[in-house]
Amino acid sequence: MAFLGVIGGLGPMATAYFMELITAMTAAEKDQEHLKMLVYSVPALPDRTAYILGKSKESPLSGLVEAGRALGTLGVDLLAIPCITAHYFHEQIEEQTGISVVHAIRESAVLLKEAGVSRVGLMATDGTVQSKLFQKEFEKQGIAVMIPSESGQAKVMSLIYDDVKMGNAPDMTAFEAVGKELRAQGAQVILLGCTELSLIKRSNPLSREYLDVMEVLARAVLLKTGTPIREEYKDLLSNTKQEMLV
Secondary structure, eight states: OOEEEEEEOSSHHHHHHHHHHHHHHBOOSSGGGSOEEEEEEOTTSOOHHHHHTTSOOOOSHHHHHHHHHHHHHTTOSEEEOSOSGGGGGHHHHHHHHOSOBOOHHHHHHHHHHHTTOOEEEEEOOHHHHHTTHHHHHHHHTTOEEEOOOHHHHHHHHIIIIIIITTTOOOOHHHHHHHHHHHHHTTOSEEEEOSHHHHHHHHHSOOOTTEEEHHHHHHHHHHHHTTOOBOGGGSOTTTOOOOOOOO
């Protein structure tokens, strides 16, 4: 059986939810049919967005690599990082650990290309937006990426840092305002491009136009490890079930 290594803790609740998604998506009838998984939680790593934006000189790369290597010594075949901003270091982590890392952004771009989507809206951290992680991958697939206005992006950052990371209820009025703004720009699908935003979807019914990139990551892990997927998760774009995992 394939052995998945997870570099987690970025943030901790998002990692716990990622594990729930892997479990919920798996078409298993007994414990023994679930994916073998080991999580290395490193919440003390420096903030990814602050480093990418030049607001901090503390890079999280060495800690990410250290966690990946530690998982490698324990025999994992594949790595996943339930933190979208950390994908900024994707190539370096692969090079320095020698282990393949599932690329959630790339997987999302391919999925949307196959679905015929040509314009998407992006809700993500400042670091993810300004480093153009999504824009670069989506342009390869011929998909245009719409980003929020300055005030809209401020709302997204507040949702991530002031609400979810602080354990507070998300401001759904602000969330819906950003979605409306991105739809007005012509977005056919709105990407939840931060794992903290995934937690908002977990607890709040959203329309099918929102695609959770962490769900894409979990689905990609199952596909790459040959793990059977429950029918309702095989096509994330047509999945209208917005149920909270218990």
